[in-house]
Each structure stands twice: as structure tokens, then as C-alpha cells.
Amino acid sequence: MSRVLVPLAAGFEDLEAVTVTDLLRRAGLTVVIAGLDGQIQRGSRGVMLQPDTTLEAALTHEFDMLVLPGGQPGTNNLKADARIIGLVKKMVAEGKYVTAICAAPSVLAAAGVLDGKRATSFPGALDAYPEVQQQRAAIVEDGKLITSRGPGTAMDFALTLIERLVSKATRDEVEAGLQR
Template sequence: MAKVLVPLADGFEEIEAISIVDILRRAGIEVVIAGLHDGYIESARGVKVIPDTTIDKVKADEFDMIVLPGGQPGTDNLNKDERVKKLIQEFYSKGKLTGAICAAPYVLASAGILQGKKATSYPTYKDKLGDVNYLEEAVVEDSNVLTSRGPGTAACFALKIVEKLVGKEKADQIQQATLFKC
């Protein structure tokens, strides 16, 4: 069974985080939500989520992918956390899938893994990505990196992750069952 790590920081974007977790779990993918600290993590709009674990307790070797939700100040909180950047670099260097949506691709850029790649982000973060081939597509894939634009593309982003980890047939089944149009 595929296993995905979703780090959560205070100020995360609810639609992105919860949509990704929900769709991946519908596909039978094990998702572990790791908070940057003990206790609940509060979203940008006051939704409180109790993570499965903390970031200190996770090991990259136990996962197939890391996915960063966006939102503010959640993305800035992820970007300031050296543990998150270290995990991103470890996933990437081992050829594991690495993903980010909305503002969070700038965390991937800060970790040094987007240079020269095709990528996308929330429009106001385009200039924070550095030397990338910026595309205004819902989901952009370049080798083992997936990026997406924002809350409105979260379901399509999650379905692309399902396709990469479990297969297109499963992604199509979930898309049909949930009535998403990607």
C-alpha cells in the first residue's frame, strides 16, 4: 500500500489539505498527517485538525511521497521549518514523489528542488519559485515533482497523485464517484 506524508503547519489551507487527504484515502493510500508541533494544528480559517503524529517522528524511508498544502501563514510556517526542508530534500534525492500546492511550491524552491523544472503555484507566488519553467496549468508534473495552483485545483492535484501511486484506473473511478471534472 502506498503511503503519503502530509506535513501541517498552523495556517494551512483547509480545502487543499483535507481534499488531498480525503481523495488519497478513498484510493486506499495510507496518509499520515504530521503536525509541526504537538496538539492540534489550526487552519487559516480556524479549523482545528489533530495530526496523526509530529514531524519529529516521521522517517522518509517509510513513505512514498510528501505533499505540502498551501495557505497562509501555513506555507511560511512550513518554509521556516528546517525539518520540513530536510524531508523534502531527502524525498527528492531518493527519487520519491514530492508535491506542493498553492503557495507551498515556494517551499520546494527554498529546499532547492525546483530549479530548472516545470512548475506552477498560486499566481502571486510565481516570482518566488526562482528559475522554473512556470506553467499556468492546474497540475504540473516534472520527473518526481508535482505542483498545483490552489484550492480550486486541489481535487485534480489529489487525483493526479492517486494516478501516480495507484494507477489511472483508480483515479478515474474516484473522479467519477465524486463528480470532479479534471
């Protein structure tokens, strides 16, 4: 079964982290939530999440997909962590899925993996990175780099991730269970 890593930093976007984790687990994927500092993480809206493990421990394992939730200051905390930047570069080099939503595509841009690539983000989050081909779509795929706009696109983002990592049939099954 595919393994997905969702790193959490203080100030993550609550809706994005919870929605993506929930839907990927409904699809039968192993989702590991890793806290940057090993503590309970408080989202930007006050939701408290207990990570499954620390980022340090998670880095000793292999993952098929990395999902970076946005939110502030969560995105800036991810961007400032050299382990996250190194992980992004490593997973891209290995041809694995690297995904981000809301302001978190700026973490990918800071790592240099969006240079010349198409991506979307929360409005303004990628403005400091002119090398990124900004798109206005809700979800943008450029190879195995997948980005999304923000909290309002979290469910469709998660369903897209399921389709790419598992199958269209699994995506449809999970979506049907949501009564959409």
C-alpha cells in the first residue's frame, strides 16, 4: 500500500490538513502525519492535531507522496525547515509525487522544484517566484507536482491525489461515500 507523508507545522491550515488526511485514509492509503517538533500542532484556526510521529522519525522511512498543507504561519514554518526543503528536493529527484495546497506551493518554489513548472496557489503566495508559471485553476498538475488553490479546493485536491496514487475507481468510490 502506498505511503503518504503530511508534515505539520504550527499554523497549518486546519481544513486542508484534516480533509486531505481523512480522504486519503478513506482510500486505504497509509497517511503519516509528522510534526516538525514532536508536539501537538495547533492549526491557524485553532484545531489541535496530535501527529503520528516526528518529522525526524518519518524521514527514516520511504514515502510515495508528500502533501504540504498551507496556512500561515504554517507555510512559513515549513519553508524555514531545511529538512522539508531537502525532502522536497529528494522526492522530486526520485520521481515521487510532491503536492502542496494554498500557500504551501511557495515551499516547493523555495526549494527550486517549480522553476519553469505550472502551479497554482492561494492568490499572491507565488508572486515572489517569477520562475513559476502561475495558473488560476483550482488544481494544477505538472508531472508529479500537484498544487491547489486553498481550503475551498481541499476536497477536490484530495480526490485528485487518490486518483493519481491509487485509481479513478477508488477516487469514485471515496467520492460516492461523501454524497457529493
